[in-house]
Amino acid sequence: MLKTLITTAITTAIMAVALGGCSNSSNSNDVKPQADPIDLVASNSVAFETYNAEEFYKTTSVFGSSINHLGNAVLVSNDKSGIFNAYRVPVDGSPSKQLTFSTKESVFVESWFPKDERFLYSADKGGDELNHLYVQELDGTDVDLTPGEGLKASVMSWHEDEQSFFVVTNERDAKYFDVYQYNTEDYSRQLVFKNDSGFSVESVSPNGRFIALSKSHSNSNSDLYLIDLRLKMAKPRLLTEHSGDVSYSVDTFSKDNKRLLYATDEFGEFNQSWAYDLATGESTLSYKADWDVSFSYFSKDGRFQITGVNADAQTQLIITDLTTNSELQLPTLPSGDLRGVNFSDDSSSMVFYINSDTSPSNLYTHKLGTDSILRLTNSGNPNIKEQNLVTGEVVRFKSFDGLDIPAILYKPKQANMKKVPALIYIHGGPGGQSRKGYSATVQHLVNNGYAIIKINNRGSSGYGKTFFHLDDKRHGEDDLQDVVYNKKYLQTLDWVDADKIGVMGGSYGGYLTMAAMAFTDEFKVGINIFGVTNWVRTLESIPPYWEAFRKSLYDELGDPTTDKERLHNISPVFFGEQVKSPVLVVQGANDPRVLKIESDEMVESIRSGGTYVDYLVFDDEGHGFSKKANRISASNKYLEFLNTYL
Template structure:
């Protein structure tokens, strides 16, 4: 039986979104007259946010945090004449286009596509030309009797007058088994774009596994008719393809059910091989992660190890014996991309990466000077250029900080003017939000553990009710930027502790590898040690500490209650992993890198006893603190059976101080606004019971809600 692509386990509640232009966004701040040093902020464009009723004081509502971001994916068309964006309104997500410079009267504004986020959701979109867009949609389904996430592409006109349905016919009768009537595989993910073709907007390059599931070939596909022609036949084991700036397929990566390797062909050559410099790293057991080619298609940029951290290198692929060249490195953090492109997306000019905050490094002097002007205009923020026109004159900037929810701006290089476009969270104001501070503490074995502490505004700094908030992944990390979960907790008067426990990404290979096969062990100890540090500092009220998390964070919350039952007053698990052996069984049905899974989590047979002993489902009898468990039935990352099994284990243990809420249409990321609002409302009421009350008695009784 063919295996399916797996929807990532990582749960990231972190940042990274009515119809139509009405009110002008008001921003304050003086503009320097020295236009060569700063950019002028001006009014003039109609704001994309609808008029809203915003209270200037008082506690923001649950909806202010938990509603879907109002505007996301704001991008310019190739000429810069038009904008497109995703807008969340009244539980719908709509794809909207409009003229870049609008008079605010709704002229030339079009709703191109709508989604209720039930049957499908709009995952992404791409401008093909000023007239046409390509839209990626995702939806849950089943094939081979296994839950799956399906991806499709739609081609739509800018004015919404023409929609070309799925570029590949969907046979409903045969779709359950993932084959058409001729027993040919129907690709699960039909939206894997290898390259857009700026000089040929009628076609794109797509990776499609029409012959061997999981081993896609590359096709040139007509975005109007769906007709396709083979461009590159799969090389054994290749799962991902990369094209150069000319639209030629140049590089393939094997990473699923096979040893990791990179194959490449030189420009104007048909021979596929691993460049000598990359082969040298492979022999040393080091992986390289290709990021892209430069404008002349010879220089390959990639991320690889450098002095214990990941750094950016480049390699001249036109020279068979060329040596790699270090481009940028950071002694404290991994730099893994993505690349920043300029000049119609053909020339890499810099790279983004996560340090304490999102940073950018530019090796192109002109772009660096532009970004320095932006940073002087919007100081103390992460300012990201998310889109540019083909002439590199107009740019969309997304700007945020820990206390400033993301805002979009339009920058015009020719006039040196920056115009506000939209607030992503229009009902949240910086003066009502709390500033996180970076913290470090020593784990019990001496390892330095970084994290962030957010104190409620005006709540003092001692004996505070506290939420411990471990991140998902677990090979992810928290950074010091706007986070709607953290700000929600702080707005309720609770301190928030976020811990980048060992195994978290971004701090180098040694720190990441320290978490391999240590679920429920040293990784969990780091969280407990963080709580001990918080109590020693006198910040947390020892009787009012709750632990909350999603996905791996949900696992950590459950393990915290089971392993250290006296440490936490209560716990919340959203989409939490509860049975590690069951998780491995689940992953076995999907296309995953089993070697990496075994290395990072452990093997079902070889590590059976450890995995069982560090599963919350095994330790249910130890849990004494009140518990809220929430899971979405449509979760394709952590199956709902994980929480169902935990509920059964708690009942078998005679524990009745829990509530279980099952959301029938919710996915792993709470993509539906109704689900996000329901969960946050339930979580708020639950946490208030134990963090705001002075009653230490166990008044919480078992409740189960299965909302089928």
């Protein structure tokens, strides 16, 4: 869990958008684009079309699946206007209605109120990640529930009495998040948990009695705690007494307030789902698989349990009817992965997304007990035909030490006629994971003749805890060799031009991109998208609200006080003169994680050695690009750079 701390929930969604993907997202059908010029290419006598970035981004990225109290509308964010705003999508298929009209800051929806159509949403300023929580009133006015400067806040959950909700904010102490209970009528609040001991607040029980907390001891060892708010002077109670390195994380409380669902790797390589009985203190197995059980949650009335399994870079959803203890049987669904499932208050209907490599997510609704499935969005640009896009194939190759490295390979249609250049695409994290699913950036590059292989180098999540920890304090070393051996794998493919292979990535993937360019001479080009280049500065300047897992971060990457020499030696900014091939750097000016000065200095360091570097900065973005115009500009720049230098 802690290896993915360079991507939080909101930023994960933005990162997916920034790099052209959709995270439990869909695209609206409100845009009627005019056709831009396209090229027709003959492939083995079969014509296919190539498209520009503007065509790929004539979609409306959408996420969110909160169903209102009447069961007749879904609350979503989409970027139809070029920036994310809130929309009301009726479940009968009638046109959606825009609810917020921001022109500067992206609006990320949270949920409807339980008894009316007020709703909660969050927003930061220019990507600074200092999110405030807002409510939109019935008359359309917006109220900042967490006013102030320099704070970060988010909603936790609703109380089962539907008269209050829980919020975490670090306004009292920038390092730690406290829990407040807000009244739904006048938004008055009370502090219910003061966090002075470095806990991470995980979940609040529906009746508001219990709070589940976690504490990290290292990047492979953690504990869960429970606090009972009915007890005066209550102290957190340890739930997970254990020996050795075991990781625990909270999923949710059961709707009857009797159990706490959590995940643990105590019993093998992969996370299993367990249920802790709050009365007896006993834990029982809830669900296990041959892969990580990623999450588990319940429908609003507690009838259904939704469990996600991370099966070889694709999420498999299991929906269990707890009244019959059997899996919910759904009608035949459109091809693709099922995502973002949510139920109405009485579980009579559900909404969900379907996503595939060749189609952005679409939002659907289904009335249980019928064969009816209604699509609520038409996400794809009608000018782009799915047959012109490419489905990724999961492959594996041997690295320098014989370790199997998984990856997702996209073969462009041009490869049926000639050898094509290729790019190794590295995910963020460092413990992230490249996954199947639609990415406008990937499809744009593949459609224009570039092979893409999305590597899951050692240290990636989803392949067991041993694999996950193989890069601990080995960053820029063993994981970099995985990237080099990925190149060697590509050179074995008879349709890849062995002399034209580059590397690109965002965040930690941007770091490995720059490491590949500075510490090897293997790659013809590099595209660094807000990548860490100075580990000493990055680890010394982490946001104060990461304090709860500072030690785990240092266990993973190194302590800038005691490991300064090693961190210096793996930081590309100090070795930019060694870069001998062209580089493109892309950065958000407001990035709180990878400060702009890092990219500034990286660019100057490369130029000091006489190597060409192009530099694109977005003044209104942070660690990810949420504005559509900026995503188009970035994607155009990627292709222009590659066409020139690869």
